[in-house]
Amino acid sequence: MSVMTYGEAIREGMSIRMREDNNVVLFGEDVGAFGGCFGVTAGMFDEFGEDRVRDTPISEGVIIGAAVGSSATGLRPIAELMFCDFLTVGMDQLVNQAAKMRYMFGGKISLPMVVRLPLGAGVSAAAQHSQSLEAWVTHVPGLKVVYPSTPQDALGLMLSSIDDNNPVMYLEHKAMYAAKGEVASLDPIPLGKGDIKRAGTDVTVIATGKMVSEALAAAETLAKEGVELEVLDPRTLNPLDVGLIAQSIEKTSRVVVITEECKRGGFAGEISAIIAEELFDLLDGPPIRIGALNSPVPFAPVLEQYYLPNKDDVIAAVKKLA
Amino acid sequence: MKIDKEQIQDMYLRMRKIREFESKAQSLFAEGKIPGFVHLYLGEEAAAAGVCACLDDEDFITSTHRGHGHIIAKGGDLKYMMAELYGRETGYCKGKGGSMHIADRERGILGANGIVGAGHNIAVGAGLTCSYLNNGKVVVCFFGDASTNQGTFHESLNLASIWKLPVVFVCENNYYGISMSQGRHMSIKDIADRASAYGIPGIAVDGNDVLAVYEAASEAVARARKGHGPTLIECKTYRQRGHFEGDPGTYKPAKEQEEWLKKDPLPRLVNIMKETGFTDDEIAAIDNSVAAELAAAITFAEESPSPKVESTVEDVYSDIVEEVRVR
Amino acid sequence: MASLGIIANPASGKDIRRLVSFATVIDNNEKVNIVKRVVLAAQAFGVDTVYFMPDTFQFGRVVEESLAREGVLTAEIRILDLLMEGNADDSTHAAECMEGLGVDCIVVLGGDGTSRAVAKGVGQTPIVPVSTGTNNVFPQMIEGTVVGMAAAAVAALPDPYKACVREKRIEVWVNGNMVDLALVDAVLTDDCFVGTKAIWDVDRIRTVVVTRCHPATIGFSAIAGSCQIIRDCDEGGFVLDVSPEGRRTKAAIAAGVVQDVGIANERVLKDGEWVRVTVDCAMMLALDGEREVKVVSGDDLQLRICRSGPWRVKPEEAIALHVFQK
Numbered sequence: 013m014s015v016m017t018y019g020e021a022i023r024e025g026m027s028i029r030m031r032e033d034n035n036v037v038l039f040g041e042d043v044g045a046f047g048g049c050f051g052v053t054a055g056m057f058d059e060f061g062e063d064r065v066r067d068t069p070i071s072e073g074v075i076i077g078a079a080v081g082s083s084a085t086g087l088r089p090i091a092e093l094m095f096c097d098f099l100t101v102g103m104d105q106l107v108n109q110a111a112k113m114r115y116m117f118g119g120k121i122s123l124p125m126v127v128r129l130p131l132g133a134g135v136s137a138a139a140q141h142s143q144s145l146e147a148w149v150t151h152v153p154g155l156k157v158v159y160p161s162t163p164q165d166a167l168g169l170m171l172s173s174i175d176d177n178n179p180v181m182y183l184e185h186k187a188m189y190a191a192k193g194e195v196a197s198l199d200p201i202p203l204g205k206g207d208i209k210r211a212g213t214d215v216t217v218i219a220t221g222k223m224v225s226e227a228l229a230a231a232e233t234l235a236k237e238g239v240e241l242e243v244l245d246p247r248t249l250n251p252l253d254v255g256l257i258a259q260s261i262e263k264t265s266r267v268v269v270i271t272e273e274c275k276r277g278g279f280a281g282e283i284s285a286i287i288a289e290e291l292f293d294l295l296d297g298p299p300i301r302i303g304a305l306n307s308p309v310p311f312a313p314v315l316e317q318y319y320l321p322n323k324d325d326v327i328a329a330v331k332k333l334a
Numbered sequence: 335m336k337i338d339k340e341q342i343q344d345m346y347l348r349m350r351k352i353r354e355f356e357s358k359a360q361s362l363f364a365e366g367k368i369p370g371f372v373h374l375y376l377g378e379e380a381a382a383a384g385v386c387a388c389l390d391d392e393d394f395i396t397s398t399h400r401g402h403g404h405i406i407a408k409g410g411d412l413k414y415m416m417a418e419l420y421g422r423e424t425g426y427c428k429g430k431g432g433s434m435h436i437a438d439r440e441r442g443i444l445g446a447n448g449i450v451g452a453g454h455n456i457a458v459g460a461g462l463t464c465s466y467l468n469n470g471k472v473v474v475c476f477f478g479d480a481s482t483n484q485g486t487f488h489e490s491l492n493l494a495s496i497w498k499l500p501v502v503f504v505c506e507n508n509y510y511g512i513s514m515s516q517g518r519h520m521s522i523k524d525i526a527d528r529a530s531a532y533g534i535p536g537i538a539v540d541g542n543d544v545l546a547v548y549e550a551a552s553e554a555v556a557r558a559r560k561g562h563g564p565t566l567i568e569c570k571t572y573r574q575r576g577h578f579e580g581d582p583g584t585y586k587p588a589k590e591q592e593e594w595l596k597k598d599p600l601p602r603l604v605n606i607m608k609e610t611g612f613t614d615d616e617i618a619a620i621d622n623s624v625a626a627e628l629a630a631a632i633t634f635a636e637e638s639p640s641p642k643v644e645s646t647v648e649d650v651y652s653d654i655v656e657e658v659r660v661r
Numbered sequence: 662m663a664s665l666g667i668i669a670n671p672a673s674g675k676d677i678r679r680l681v682s683f684a685t686v687i688d689n690n691e692k693v694n695i696v697k698r699v700v701l702a703a704q705a706f707g708v709d710t711v712y713f714m715p716d717t718f719q720f721g722r723v724v725e726e727s728l729a730r731e732g733v734l735t736a737e738i739r740i741l742d743l744l745m746e747g748n749a750d751d752s753t754h755a756a757e758c759m760e761g762l763g764v765d766c767i768v769v770l771g772g773d774g775t776s777r778a779v780a781k782g783v784g785q786t787p788i789v790p791v792s793t794g795t796n797n798v799f800p801q802m803i804e805g806t807v808v809g810m811a812a813a814a815v816a817a818l819p820d821p822y823k824a825c826v827r828e829k830r831i832e833v834w835v836n837g838n839m840v841d842l843a844l845v846d847a848v849l850t851d852d853c854f855v856g857t858k859a860i861w862d863v864d865r866i867r868t869v870v871v872t873r874c875h876p877a878t879i880g881f882s883a884i885a886g887s888c889q890i891i892r893d894c895d896e897g898g899f900v901l902d903v904s905p906e907g908r909r910t911k912a913a914i915a916a917g918v919v920q921d922v923g924i925a926n927e928r929v930l931k932d933g934e935w936v937r938v939t940v941d942c943a944m945m946l947a948l949d950g951e952r953e954v955k956v957v958s959g960d961d962l963q964l965r966i967c968r969s970g971p972w973r974v975k976p977e978e979a980i981a982l983h984v985f986q987k
Contacts, residue, residue, distance in 0.1 A: 068493065069489075071489040074455045074492075074493050077452070078455065081462065086463050087466065105452065108448070109456060114651070117445060119652075120437065120439055177652040178652055251654055517719075523671055523689050530686050546858070609957075610853065
């Protein structure tokens with residue numbers, strides 16, 4: 013057992029597979045000797061060399077495209093976009109190529125590729141470097157999407173993402189890189205398996221990424237008032253662990269969904285819709301969504317904090333349900 | 335450069351197959367037997383044939399929306415192609431791709447592509463594999479004149495250049511991006527000139543002369559195999575039909591069309607063959623074998639079943655089958 | 662009234678030599694700039710009409726529009742009304758047409774191949790061949806401004822031929838008919854096809870005939886140049902066979918490509934002296950660096966050098982005569 017930061021766990025997950033499999037390569041902007049804009053790949057250049065840890069020019073289209081082409085021909089690339097927001101620049105390669113090639117070609121080409129997408133707000137990076145774009149990638153058939161909230165999950169999901177024979181979007185919250193946690197296992201965590209981060213009996217809170225810690229903080233507060241929240245982290249957004257969600261709601265009959273996305277059109281809406289459609293009979297009240305405000309991410313810390321959802325929103329939502 | 339009789343015969347076979355397949359696709363589309371869009375390669379056969387004659391089965395190509403010619407030249411099977419055009423279960427893509435998305439991984443064909451300029455990036459990725467594995471394989475990226483105005487062209491040539499990837503970029507300049515003539519969609523005449531911006535060689539060749547294409551491609555492929563990096567070859571050619579079937583091509587001046595028809599690559603190669611000592615019978619024998627193969631392909635396609643509707647949700651992922659519709 | 666013709670070959674400068682050697686790349690926009698400088702200098706020295714060959718890049722139109730927009734065009738620009746085929750014949754036809762119009766001088770931008778095409782079309786009109794590539798022996802690398810001044814000077818001289826040299830040429834005769842010509846070199850190669858036109862594989866070359874040679878040039882004339890120096894004003898030329906068993910010599914057969922070449926049967930040619938070449942299989946004759954004439958087994962191929970090429974302007978002499986002898 014060891015303690016790692018979230019960033020270190022991502023790096024360790026990549027490094028484990030790179031030590032085992034020569035076909036795993038990593039490329040992106042400044043991921044080499046510079047160690048990545050957030051330091052996530054620090055030291056990997058020294059360990060694996062310039063052939064396997066490659067700096068690319070600032071060309072998001074060809075970063076994703078090179079992952080498509082190299083995975084179609086035998087490698088298992090990990091492509092890093094410096095910020096998830098830059099996906100806009102490489103969207104064709106992701107949506108029209110990576111997601112569709114297997115299908116268009118009748119299942120005869122596999123694309124075992126991982127695209128790392130640092131996302132999320134909280135560091136005053138403003139509107140073009142802070143977005144949470146889960147909805148965009150989960151909407152596209154052909155992509156798998158994971159979003160770890162702890163160092164342990166970051167490591168285990170990275171292993172499974174690299175092992176997967178489909179394009180996997182690996183969402184990582186940039187404000188969590190320094191967050192520490194215990195890493196007890198070096199085993200892969202299967203995609204599509206959620207995790208109960210806190211067991212409880214009264215209300216299920218489904219949370220992703222950094223919102224998991226907000227949900228846990230709310231649970232601590234509410235526990236003092238005698239309300240026990242169950243905090244469920246799906247960890248994989250597609251495929252979604254609907255079974256675990258059903259089990260939890262069977263116990264609690266109430267559900268709040270919190271994600272960092274703008275509320276309108278977010279993936280939280282999809283989770284809520286599935287619950288409403290498939291688990292309606294288990295519910296005592298409507299599923300409640302919590303998201304960020306429907307504005308671009310603002311710059312000033314005071315505005316950004318106001319924009320983001322937090323534990324108080326969770327507490328308020330739970331009280332509304334009660 | 336030495337080009338022997340067998341090589342000429344091989345190139346002619348590839349060109350004849352493309353010509354006949356496309357002519358048939360044209361009439362089958364007109365008869366309503368092929369759904370969707372069909373972008374024909376008629377008139378550009380020498381480019382695909384001359385380039386692919388330099389490649390091995392294990393080499394890779396990326397293609398375009400006008401991809402039939404590249405796929406045939408790289409060894410694609412006419413019957414699976416035709417079945418795909420018909421939307422049949424036995425097609426290359428099980429009826430999920432159609433004309434614009436045919437791929438054959440076994441023959442290194444990384445797919446036709448419906449997005450103009452998308453193949454550039456994918457070719458660079460495949461080039462990364464070849465370079466990283468140091469396996470001596472090369473990638474040919476086929477694309478049209480208009481796609482060089484896409485950002486992907488810039489990104490890809492730049493990355494291929496700095497990483498010295500074994501990618502040969504083959505621009506088929508057919509002088510039109512849909513309805514827009516080259517003079518209207520760029521301010522330069524020779525797309526080969528664009529290579530200098532990436533520090534790589536760029537050359538222009540007569541794209542309707544298969545031997546000129548072959549010579550240029552041989553040198554570029556040899557250079558790539560030796561690890562000397564990418565090359566841009568501009569093949570000057572002409573699209574004899576409209577952008578897609580159904581486009582009458584009224585934007586193309588009749589005189590221009592007429593002049594280019596005189597430069598049709600097939601009769602030109604036939605003339606060279608006759609000068610080289612091919613008899614009429616030898617040429618007819620090749621033509622007959624192509625006709626028979628094409629007839630068999632059409633029969634195969636027409637006798638093949640349509641895909642089962644349940645298969646709609648298969649092949650999205652390697653391991654997940656999505657839910658079928660509950661009605 | 663002084664007039665000037667400009668023939669700019671848009672296709673020069675991007676053939677396969679950019680791949681097989683390290684030949685210079687000059688894009689068409691750079692050629693436009695050169696032509697603009699030619700026109701500006703020529704009009705400043707008295708040229709009032711400039712005729713252009715129509716071409717696919719539309720050099721004439723581009724230059725006219727640009728200079729007119731800048732407000733610096735005083736000469737009249739006229740584009741010849743010719744049907745273009747997009748090959749070397751265009752340059753030949755344009756040269757014929759310009760001579761028919763009585764232009765005083767023709768500026769030719771391109772390589773040896775372009776000058777050769779023009780030489781087929783002109784008789785008495787002086788030409789200024791300007792190199793826009795490499796591997797060139799005939800056209801000079803010379804600043805466009807100087808070219809424009811020289812062309813204008815020739816137009817103004819009472820006897821323009823005082824500033825010119827009458828060039829030699831190689832006549833190519835097959836089975837008793839003159840079929841083609843070359844200005845610098847004729848090279849027999851056992852390639853059987855036109856292909857990409859250029860020749861770069863010395864192992865496939867049989868015989869080389871040149872009108873001029875110097876070891877300091879680039880191309881197949883450099884092979885002969887390793888035996889003897891023959892200038893444009895000297896009599897006759899040179900012939901040799903390339904043979905692996907022959908005497909070894911080093912020659913710059915292409916830009917950046919200096920190779921060991923085996924030569925045999927080398928000898929000086931007199932003006933008008935016939936060289937008869939045995940043709941025992943299908944071969945190509947490359948003229949000024951481009952595979953052009955196909956010959957087959959049994960053909961009677963004969964070559965000779967005559968001083969019946971174009972009048973080539975010597976720019977420095979033309980300008981000096983114009984400036985100091987007024």
